[in-house]
Amino acid sequence: MSLRAIIYNQETNNLEILDQLLLPAATKYLKLRGVEDGWKAINKMQVRGAPAIAIVGCLSLAVEMQNEKFESKKQLRQDIEGKLNYLVSSRPTAVNMKTAAEELIDLANQLSKDENITLDGMKSKFLSTILQMLEKDIADNTAIGDNGAKEILSRVSGDSQVRVITHCNTGSLATAGYGTALGVIRSLQAMKRLEHVYCTETRPYNQGARLTAYELVHEKIPATLICDNMVAALMKSRNISAVVVGADRVAANGDTANKIGTYQIAVVAKYHGVPFYVAAPFTSIDSKISSGEHIVIEERPDREMTHVGEHRIAAKGIQCWNPAFDVTPASLIAGIITERGVFRPDQLKDALATQQNI
Numbered sequence: 001m002s003l004r005a006i007i008y009n010q011e012t013n014n015l016e017i018l019d020q021l022l023l024p025a026a027t028k029y030l031k032l033r034g035v036e037d038g039w040k041a042i043n044k045m046q047v048r049g050a051p052a053i054a055i056v057g058c059l060s061l062a063v064e065m066q067n068e069k070f071e072s073k074k075q076l077r078q079d080i081e082g083k084l085n086y087l088v089s090s091r092p093t094a095v096n097m098k099t100a101a102e103e104l105i106d107l108a109n110q111l112s113k114d115e116n117i118t119l120d121g122m123k124s125k126f127l128s129t130i131l132q133m134l135e136k137d138i139a140d141n142t143a144i145g146d147n148g149a150k151e152i153l154s155r156v157s158g159d160s161q162v163r164v165i166t167h168c169n170t171g172s173l174a175t176a177g178y179g180t181a182l183g184v185i186r187s188l189q190a191m192k193r194l195e196h197v198y199c200t201e202t203r204p205y206n207q208g209a210r211l212t213a214y215e216l217v218h219e220k221i222p223a224t225l226i227c228d229n230m231v232a233a234l235m236k237s238r239n240i241s242a243v244v245v246g247a248d249r250v251a252a253n254g255d256t257a258n259k260i261g262t263y264q265i266a267v268v269a270k271y272h273g274v275p276f277y278v279a280a281p282f283t284s285i286d287s288k289i290s291s292g293e294h295i296v297i298e299e300r301p302d303r304e305m306t307h308v309g310e311h312r313i314a315a316k317g318i319q320c321w322n323p324a325f326d327v328t329p330a331s332l333i334a335g336i337i338t339e340r341g342v343f344r345p346d347q348l349k350d351a352l353a354t355q356q357n358i
């Protein structure tokens with residue numbers, strides 16, 4: 001059973017998240033009472049990961065909405081729109097919260113205009129749609145996992161096992177469960193075709209050392225932790241089958257924003273002839289932007305670089321540059337692994353067009 005980053009009880013209308021800032025030293029769940037708690041938990045990165053951000057944001061709205069009385073469908077629609085736009089402002093790079101907000105605002109507009117729908121009916125339909133998002137994320141991730149595992153195995157001969165590098169955390173702590181890139185690793189393990197995983201520390205928040213290593217050890221998946229600056233030496237000295245990472249926002253041409261350090265891993269992978277994959281649900285693809293140059297890159301506080309917890313590791317007074325993400329160009333990406341299959345970057349536009357016509 002993989003770890004649960006998010007616990008929501010519909011009967012009691014209770015939402016809790018695992019405070020990821022305390023992992024792996026402490027396992028502590030934090031109750032979220034509404035959108036303000038949700039915004040703060042996302043902005044502080046107590047919960048993080050593009051899909052998890054969207055799910056927690058929307059569930060925090062669901063919790064608040066259940067406790068409120070509304071005079072009309074119009075008032076409910078206005079409340080929904082304002083609070084979803086507020087939640088989108090919690091972190092700028094991952095697209096999933098923005099995508100979910102747009103879909104839910106469209107739904108609220110439709111329900112508000114539908115004269116056959118009562119105020120209670122609108123509230124109930126809206127809440128059930130949010131719960132469906134949670135279930136869909138888990139289903140999408142198992143599909144991503146299996147699609148990615150088959151793709152990576154298609155590149156090796158016979159029934160040989162594979163060695164994979166991954167960056168940051170893309171597992172159950174970044175999604176509603178199973179994970180995206182880590183879902184591919186879970187599927188390879190389930191297929192008994194995974195020889196070893198190498199996970200990077202992922203400075204400065206250390207998602208790899210603190211979260212991915214935690215998930216891999218928890219599930220007894222054979223893995224080795226490496227520093228971010230060891231990837232090139234590892235590829236030179238080991239036969240790495242593939243790199244698989246997550247995504248915060250994929251542009252329509254396949255350029256991908258992901259955790260800082262991803263771009264340099266992709267460059268090194270190209271040099272060593274190692275296929276580099278991005279694993280992400282379609283909700284992480286932003287069809288509205290043509291290329292990665294339009295993706296806003298979040299910059300985080302200097303303290304996340306100069307301290308580990310309360311311990312200062314950098315000279316006081318040094319200037320810092322702390323972008324939380326970088327953009328990997330589509331030319332370095334062998335494939336984008338989604339719940340609907342694996343797409344080469346130049347196939348993405350057609351895939352998006354097909355999805356929009358569904």
Ligand SMILES: CSC[C@H]1O[C@H](OP(=O)(O)O)[C@H](O)[C@@H]1O
Binds near residue numbers: 247
């Ligand atoms: C499936 S998680 C996607 C993505 O989110 C992480 O960023 P953060 O920890 O700052 O929220 C990382 O970039 C993962 O690859």
